[in-house]
Amino acid sequence: MKLPGHDAIARQPGDHLVAHRVKLPRAVVERPIRQVVKRLVMALVVLVATALVVYADRDGYQDNSDGPVDLLDAFYYATVTLSTTGYGDITPVSDSARLTNIFVITPLRVLFLIILVGTTLEVLTERTREEWRLNRWRSTLRDHTVVIGFGTKGRAAIQTVCATGLKKEQVVVVDPSSKAIEAATAEGYAGVIGDATRSDVLKGAEVHKARQIIVAPQRDDTSVLVTLTARQLNRGAKIVAAVREEENAPLLKQSGADAVITSSGAAGRLLGLSVLSPAAGMVMEDLIQQGSGLDLIERPVVRGEVGRKPRETDDLVVSVVRGHRVLGYDDPSVGTLQLTDRLITIVRASPGTRVTPDIRPLPHG
The missing domain is CATH 3.30.70.1450 (Regulator of K+ conductance, C-terminal domain)
Known part of the structure; x- marks a missing residue:
């Protein structure tokens, strides 16, 4: 079997081969765009409320340019006041207008600033929280199971090991597709986006501390390179790999796999058994469904x-x-x-x- 170089393995448009990104499962939250829109609506409500308060007491304000204050001037004054710009061209001159600025406009200004600054603070807080979660995850992860590839084989393998009692927190999925990792995190698994043939990506999944490694990519040459890299990083882990073609199984064993499953051959044998005896085929399928x-x-x-x-x-x-x-x-x-x-x-x-x-x-x- 001809093995291409690392740079040619599992390359897809938009994938990053050098860098990797760890994504941890999290509770469902609002989308960022919805949060921004919600804060924008709140800010507009405060702005409109301030403008209406100013317009209702417009006789207590003086426009240094044209005298009386109209609705447009009220919105202009509310805008420059809430943003703390304060050009001074429109000023409160009556006692009621000044009292309104003290007890109404100033709290609205503070609320307006809290809404705007709160968005930035939330982003910074979320980044800090995510970094803390990631560091804690790395420090506590031990004897876990790493699954390379979140396709049909990888999903079925995870479901089987989890059916025996393995917790989802003890499973880390590695896949070059961001969509596959999003699907994995949505199901409660930690994910690493990147090319698993690279040692830095596998280190991001803490492979050197793993107990079991399941290698289930789409291509046989990728399986060989991933197995070689994983075995180099972890000499004691149990590595189980899948290949499509039976002729590549010996190469995988030489690369360090403890067990090799030929997916096409296994499916073919199950098909043949089902033809000879449908009942026997049902029993075999039942046995492999944990x-x-x-x-x-x-x-x-x-x-x-x-x-x-x-x-x-x-x-x-x-x-x-x-x-x-x-x-x-x-x-x-x-x-x-x-x-x-x-x-x-x-x-x-x-x-x-x-x-x-x-x-x-x-x-x-």
Whole structure:
């Protein structure tokens, strides 16, 4: 497989390859344009109210240019007064007009300034708050799951791991598309916008502190480069990668992936099984959908099961993981279960409950 250089990987119009941006999930707030329009309307209401107050007491004001104060002059005076410009060409001369300026116009001026300055203060406060949230997020993030690519495969992978009890706060999505990251944050996941083949982008997702890494981009060459980069940053994490073509699976394993899933091959085998036996196809689809019907999980052997055969346990054991070997339940070399063994079992997913498998990454070598 020919691998293009980093600069040619996953490049899309408008994407930034060098810089990355972290977006954290947040509560739904008003759009900025709506906030600005709302403040603008409030400022106009204050301006109109001030102009009407001045016009109602227009006999107490003097226009140094043409004498009497009309409606236009009232709006002009309200504008220069609220903005603290104060040219002095229109002035209050009567006692009532001056009292009105003290007790009415001055509070309206303060309110007007609060509305205008409040917009700037809110922007600065929001930036400070976002920076604080980001720093706190980085400092507390440990043993999380990083998902590269928020397409069909990435979404399905996240749904599966979250169905086993993983919290959304422990998932970080990396994708070069800002729309994909917006969709991820809308669902409650943290997101990093950028090209995952670059180490600085993966560092932004705190890959070096991750426990699991799911590599599910759209292209096989991207999967290889992402896996290489991720393995270089984190030697102990469990890396699971997806490829479209089966011939690229060995290359991914050489790049550092602990497990490789061939998406096209798996889909084809499921199609073939469904043709031969629709019921068997339904069972297989049920097994790979975590949290409903039957679930396929990995768990450690408990002390009460030590010395028993796989078929003598309460669960339906499919395979036994012993060291780096995965043995069938009927493999003669299994013999009896040992405390260090792990079991691949089929269990019934109870409604309202979640099974949390204790999956340990195999040492990479």
